[in-house]
Amino acid sequence: MSSNSDKILGIDLGGTRIKTGLVDPQGNILLSKNFLTSAELGRQKALKRIVKIIKKLVKIYTQFGSKPNLIGIGAPGVIDRAQGIIKHSPNLPDWNEVPLAQLIAEEAGIPTFMDKDANVVTYGEKWIGAGQDFQNFVCLTLGTGVGSGLFLNGRPWFGNQGSGPEFGHVTIEPRGEPCGCGNRGCLETLASASHLVKRAQKGLDKKIPTLLGELLNHKTKPLTAKVVYEAARRGDPFCISLFADLGRYLGIALANMVHTLLLEGVILGGGLSKASTIFLPYLEKEFNKRLTMADSKLISIRISSLGEKSGILGAARMAKERQNK
Amino acid sequence: MSSNSDKILGIDLGGTRIKTGLVDPQGNILLSKNFLTSAELGRQKALKRIVKIIKKLVKIYTQFGSKPNLIGIGAPGVIDRAQGIIKHSPNLPDWNEVPLAQLIAEEAGIPTFMDKDANVVTYGEKWIGAGQDFQNFVCLTLGTGVGSGLFLNGRPWFGNQGSGPEFGHVTIEPRGEPCGCGNRGCLETLASASHLVKRAQKGLDKKIPTLLGELLNHKTKPLTAKVVYEAARRGDPFCISLFADLGRYLGIALANMVHTLLLEGVILGGGLSKASTIFLPYLEKEFNKRLTMADSKLISIRISSLGEKSGILGAARMAKERQNK
Incomplete structure (x- = not known):
């Protein structure tokens, strides 16, 4: 049994939960393990715990002859891709x-x-x-x-600076509501x-x-997007x-x-x-109305086909592509 | 005297005027000749006249040992770049x-x-x-x-279709004024x-x-942008x-x-x-305010340095780059 393999450990780091998966070259998730981020422990303790869990996971996979040869992480916030540093993150306060x-x-x-998490998802979908x-x-x-x-x-x-496009912060309503980024109408x-x-x-x-x-x-449950969808x-x-x-x-933004x-x-x-069954018809109608200088019939608007696995699979793929460079 | 040369004839086709220049490899305009588009003659006559003038120009340059080896044209409207066809143009009615x-x-x-004219200008500035x-x-x-x-x-x-970006038709004010393209708030x-x-x-x-x-x-002169600038x-x-x-x-659009x-x-x-002396401070202030996710100090906003020659020089460069492909 070889101690090395062609598997990659993909890690989807979220503010609440961390999802991991051992990904094979065909994109199968062979083994997966999720655990809590536990950011409330404070940065130092939380990080120590996360690194320990990853190390243990690698040890177990190695014992079974599936030691990953690479690890890929998708993380929220502003990421220094080259150095692998979380610069800062709204979902992980004080992780600077x-x-x-x-x-x-x-x-x-x-x-x-x-x-960056969204970059990783994009790698996965591609x-x-x-x-x-x-x-x-x-x-x-x-x-x-x-x-x-x-x-x-x-x-x-990725462009000339930063960690890739920041399309969430294009202005769509110049006098719109303030955004967490400091702009308004994003x-x-x-x-x-x-x-x-x-x-x-x-x-x-x-x-x-x-x-x-x-x-x-009668307010015993918290108001979430899922409830609004329901x-x-x-x-x-x-x-x-x-x-x-x-x-x-979204239709306006995508036509832009x-x-x-x-x-x-x-x-x-x-x-x-997941709520696209409700909003997609409105999106498409507005998109077609606004897209006057290109043929909307030549453009496909699709829903992610990887869903919740996109972070793990994308992180694995990202690591592979960056190793090959 | 060689009958061939390394010169390129650059043509800047406008709704009113056609500017041409014989451009050398260093970007000097050696000889230039402007004439009217005369679109009012009707498409067929106007085209015949334009082609005749270009042919005559080439003949004269050839006689002086400077026959251009390429011709480049920048034209307004929707252009089929690959085929060299004006599909349609708001400035040249019935030129379909x-x-x-x-x-x-x-x-x-x-x-x-x-x-497309704007693509050609961009080639020139580069x-x-x-x-x-x-x-x-x-x-x-x-x-x-x-x-x-x-x-x-x-x-x-250039992207997947058409003749390059249509950034003039991104929506900036969703409920803004109607645009000639069919959208509003462009x-x-x-x-x-x-x-x-x-x-x-x-x-x-x-x-x-x-x-x-x-x-x-007291209304003896027409109202133009130049007068508003003055x-x-x-x-x-x-x-x-x-x-x-x-x-x-412009600041909002460029931050986007x-x-x-x-x-x-x-x-x-x-x-x-040319009116940037007046509007640039407003542009820069808005740009800096809106650009929350990138460092505006790393981005230069410049005014064209080729001015009215950008069309001729850019057309020549475009032809050269496309010939080499």
């Missing part, structure tokens, strides 16, 4: 300048690469997801925020789960007629209108993206993309 | 599906390439203009409309000379206090406010472009860029 890739590489004894046949496409991750990754000529695009304020919930809460506060109150069991799915006009607005704004780059495709991922 | 490159190539006996040191930049031509060209990794970007409705003049006219109609009336000599330059608050708005909207692609530079060309 954390050289996570190096910490893991040293403890596990395996080359480790890190990238590899074995909804973007396999695309050369030029954008991938949006609709979650708490709006992340983005971009491929041009079949290769990821796409993120119009198409993220957190802002959707904000708007739903405003509706509840204003006593707008809606199924939400009932679904929340209400919309049951035909609640107020919640449907929230998703309609979200879809329309296509006018700028004449892409062939768009992929929508992230937790909120 | 005109195979201009082929007509000229056949008559003059010289390989001829055609591209070659010997304001963008020589840029690898990733956008070039906007601010004129009657807003044209755009894009270079990524030092090469022009950058072109907020930052072009034609819309600037529209707003100035509205101000005059509403009797807003302004120097414009005086400058127009009034602003003399300190007219109304006209300054028009340029301030234009600058701010940089968030999307993390470019290193922006070049502003076209007739209206």
Whole structure:
């Protein structure tokens, strides 16, 4: 039994949960293990714990003859891709300048690469997801925020600085709501789960007629995007209108993206993309109306086909591609 | 005396005027000749006349031992770059599906390439203009409309369809004024000379206090962007406010472009860029405010350094680069 293998450990680091998977060259997740980020322990303790768990995982896989030859990590926030450092992250308060890739590489004894979570998802979709046949496409991750990754000529695009496109922070409504980034009217304020919930809460506060109150069991349950989706799915006009607005704004943003780059495709991922059954018709109608200088029939808008596995698979692929460079 | 040379004939085709220049490999315009487009003659007659003039020019240059080995044309409207066809053009009504490159190539006996005017200007700025040191930049031509060209990794970007970026038609104000393209609130409705003049006219109609009336000599002169600029330059608050708005909207649009692609530079060309002394401070302030996810200090915003020659020089360069491919 060889002590080395062609497997890669993919790590999807989130503010709450860490998902890992041992990925084979065909994109199968052979073994997977999820655990809590436990950021509330404080940065030092949480990091120590995470590195220890990864090290233990590698040890077990090695004993079974499947030692990963690479580790890939997708992480939220502003990432120094080259150095593998989390510069800062809204979801991981006080994790500033954390050289996570190096910490893991040293403890596990395996080359480790890190990238922004949305970039990693985009790698995954291109590899074995909804973007396999695309050369030029954008991938949006609709979650708490709006992340983005971009491929041009079949290769990821990072530009002259930073960790890749920040399409969640293009201005769509010049006098719109303030965004956490300091700008206002960003796409993120119009198409993220957190802002959707904000708007739903405003509706509840204003006593707008809606199924939400009932679904929340008179406030014993927290208001989440999932609850807003459930209400919309049951035909609640107020919640449907929230998703309609979200879809329309995505349509405007994507028409802008296509006018700028004449892409062939768009992929929508992230937790909120599950609600596309409701918002996609509004998105497509607005997209077609706004896209006056390109043929919308030549552009595919697709939903992520990897779903929750996109982070693990994408992290593995990212590590592989960066090792080969 | 050699009958062939290393010179290229660059042609800048406009709705009113056609500028041509014999360009040497160093980017000098050795000889130049401008003439009227005369579109009012009707498509067939106007085209016949243009082709005849070009043929005559080539003959004269040949007699002097400077026969161009290539012809490059920059043309307004929707261009089929590969075939050298003007598909349609708002500035040249009824010029639909005109195979201009082929007509000229056949008559003059010289390989001829055609591209969209804004693409051609971008080639010129990259070659010997304001963008020589840029690898990733956008070039906007601010004129009657807003044209755009894009270079990524030092090469022009055209995308999956059409004739390159249509950044003039990204939506900046979702509920803004209708644009000629069918969309509303496009950058072109907020930052072009034609819309600037529209707003100035509205101000005059509403009797807003302004120097414009005086400058127009009680309406004996037509209201143009140049007149609005002159009034602003003399300190007219109304006209300054028009340029301030234009600058701010350009600032929003360019921050969006940089968030999307993390470019290193922006070049502003076209007739209206001469008014940058007035609008640039507003543009830069808005750009810096909106650009929250990238370092604006790493991005240069420059005014075209080729000015009115950019079309001729860019057309020559475009032909050269496409011949080499």
